[in-house]
């Protein structure tokens with residue numbers, strides 16, 4: 001899809017989002033000794049009906065971005081708009097009508113739930129909370145419909161979470177997220193805890209539900225291979241910033257940022273002829289602490305293509321003619337700046 005389509009009808013708009021956490025010390029944590037810039041200037045927008053994926057290693061700020069969109073966190077700076085409404089500073093009361101339209105699916109849907117609740121009650125709870133359960137016939141019909149939507153059998157309604165496999169539990173988590181008929185679902189590593197074969201089933205379920213219900217997904221994963229099948233567009237995050245963002249095929253077929261190339265090189269290729277010829281060593285060392293990020297380009301200490309300027313100046317996120325955004329000095333040419341000037345917004 002073209003950039004202008006995304007810009008003209010965004011369901012969700014995130015502009016220059018910053019979420020900084022104070023690091024405190026001393027009695028009652030009164031002394032602030034540092035700042036964790038968990039998210040440090042992230043912008044993206046979601047067109048209605050698309051799947052936009054955020055990928056990157058653990059600690060790069062994916063969940064903090066998700067919680068900000070859910071407004072379970074208040075951003076330090078920047079702007080979040082849902083269906084054209086600025087919700088950046090909304091109070092819980094102002095968020096209430098919007099809550100129904102934005103739901104979340106977690107990696108472990110039961111970590112925060114009562115293990116003594118039956119599956120049907122877990123799925124129906126959002127309806128109860130939002131006062132939509134007073135008509136018992138309507139309520140039971142809704143829960144049965146939700147179970148059917150996610151492929152759970154009617155005879156499972158009275159069972160408990162511990163009787164279920166990981167994949168079935170995630171189906172329950174998805175049914176619960178669908179209860180209020182949301183428009184946007186924020187999926188924070190929803191398949192990361194599952195076996196690979198089960199991951200594929202749940203990804204297919206997400207795609208089927210999108211077709212049927214016209215859902216929009218913000219889909220988060222640390223494993224880039226997980227998002228390939230279902231994404232329309234992908235953004236790669238590193239230490240609080242987006243370093244590359246493009247249409248799915250462009251990102252996977254011609255990754256530009258050395259970090260994206262490294263993430264993709266870590267994904268095993270099925271064809272042994274390709275496997276034996278591709279470069280292996282594209283990334284060195286561990287992720288540095290976000291408390292003390294490297295100077296210049298935050299990726300430079302781990303980048304096998306780092307140049308002198310990379311430790312000195314941070315590259316801008318710039319678009320090429322195809323709207324493929326990359327934040328890297330390897331591409332910091334006049335061509336890049338020219339193209340970025342043409343991108344609206």
Ligand SMILES: Nc1ncnc2c1ncn2[C@@H]1O[C@H](COP(=O)(O)OP(=O)(O)O)[C@@H](O)[C@H]1O
Nearest residue numbers: 021036038057058059060061062063064065290
């Ligand atoms: N409430 C918090 N207080 C302080 N630091 C936090 C808080 N939440 C997250 N962080 C830090 O922010 C960074 C990004 O975390 P997170 O968004 O959870 O990353 P991801 O989901 O990509 O693994 C990490 O360094 C994490 O330790």
Ligand SMILES: [Mg+2]
Nearest residue numbers: 062063064189
């Ligand atoms: Mg996370």
